[in-house]
Amino acid sequence: MKKIDSFWDSSALVPLCANQSSSLLARTALKSKSVTVWWGTPVEMTAALCRLLRDGHLSRRQFESARNRLEALRQGWVEVAPTERLRGLAETLLERHALRAADALQLAAALVWSGERPRQRQFVCLDRRLAEAAGKEGFQVATL
Numbered sequence: 368m369k370k371i372d373s374f375w376d377s378s379a380l381v382p383l384c385a386n387q388s389s390s391l392l393a394r395t396a397l398k399s400k401s402v403t404v405w406w407g408t409p410v411e412m413t414a415a416l417c418r419l420l421r422d423g424h425l426s427r428r429q430f431e432s433a434r435n436r437l438e439a440l441r442q443g444w445v446e447v448a449p450t451e452r453l454r455g456l457a458e459t460l461l462e463r464h465a466l467r468a469a470d471a472l473q474l475a476a477a478l479v480w481s482g483e484r485p486r487q488r489q490f491v492c493l494d495r496r497l498a499e500a501a502g503k504e505g506f507q508v509a510t511l
Contacts, residue, residue, distance in 0.1 A: 373400040373489035374477040375444075376470075376497055377411040379511055380404070383440060384412065384433040385419055389493060392511040396491060400509075402444040405453075405476030411469060412437055447476040456483075464500035474501055481506075 380402075382393040416437070420430040447453070449472075456475035460466060466474065474490075474497065481488045490506035492498040502508045 370401040373491050374403045374480055376492040377408050378493035379491045381415045384436040389511045403480050404444050405447050405473050406449050447480050453479050470497045
């Protein structure tokens with residue numbers, strides 16, 4: 368079965384590494400979709416995993432397992448590199464949508480990945496605000 372090309376937000380990838388309520392849905396989605404991310408995704412995911420550890424939602428052992436799963440995921444995904452074009456798109460997106468800077472960079476990376484033709488391209492996301500902006504930009508948003 369050919370996998371559907373898709374851009375994944377960090378919010379949809381964290382449940383693949385750390386057990387959360389959406390983990391089963393994320394694993395199921397991963398079976399049918401390829402994964403493209405922006406360059407900063409590993410940093411965002413590490414921050415999320417560290418926050419889960421600090422807040423007591425992960426034990427040290429679970430945290431280490433989650434980091435290992437992150438490293439395994441990195442072997443199979445495609446990363447969109449930071450470029451001047453991506454930065455410019457992110458700045459424009461901030462003017463059009465109520466996004467945080469990192470979310471604007473993620474959405475800009477998805478636009479670069481899609482050749483700025485988001486129709487018929489999937490954007491996998493758990494963040495409501497980012498999902499709404501991606502939909503307005505023309506992506507088919509897949510929420511878990």
